[in-house]
Amino acid sequence: MYNLILFGPPGSGKGTQSLRIAEKYKLVHTSTGDIFRKEIRNGSPLGLKVQSIIEKGELVPDDLLVDILRSALQRAKQASGINGFVLDGFPRTIRQAEDLDKLLKEIGESVSMVLALEVDEEEVVKRLLKRAQLEGRKDDTEEVIRNRMKIYHSQTHPLMEYYIKQGKFQSVKGTGSVDNIFADICKVIDPGRN
Ligand code: AMP
Secondary structure (H helix, E strand, C coil): CEEEEEECCCCCCHHHHHHHHHHHHCEEEEEHHHHHHHHHHHCCHHHHHHHHHHHCCCCCCHHHHHHHHHHHHHHHHHCCCCCEEEEECCCCCHHHHHHHHHHHHHCCCCCCEEEEEECCHHHHHHHHHHHHHHHCCHHHCHHHHHHHHHHHHHHHCCHHHHHHHCCCEEEEECCCCHHHHHHHHHHHHCHHHC
């Protein structure tokens, strides 16, 4: 199976591009952010637990992520006509990356590639503020955005090194039109076909 991690700061376009990748390559799109937002909308016990954390732009504790990922991966593995996964917003810490390796091993899988969308901080803050107006996400206020960026730099960015060491890290420029970025992504995923 082909198991891709789409990597990058908040607002780098992971959500948009991972949906396209999932469709083109028949991968199951798994966004931990989407999973949490759904739980919050449904008022589930998990949703209630994570709501204030997410609204402050903090990270949900690693322990809660493992169970969510395990069930998402198992469901995806059982789906028919699927070539693998595209993970969007996970892993975000070294501990999550290690847990992911273990979880994938349990089901006879591994990470195939980590693909980063490179966008500078000014640009992502601008995009997130615009998204705040359009979608009204509670974690898209300027103060919370700055906090999410700080956490990205301290906890998530170091993951690059983890995957570079494994020889799995690739990146594309995440600015320009959505179509052009997607075309660049496809060249990296499937160099023979483009
Ligand atoms: P996202 O839609 O990926 O930007 O996620 C929205 C929020 O959900 C994040 O700011 C975190 O509070 C929480 N979240 C999503 N994925 C994770 C993760 N892998 N680890 C911890 N918190 C997460």
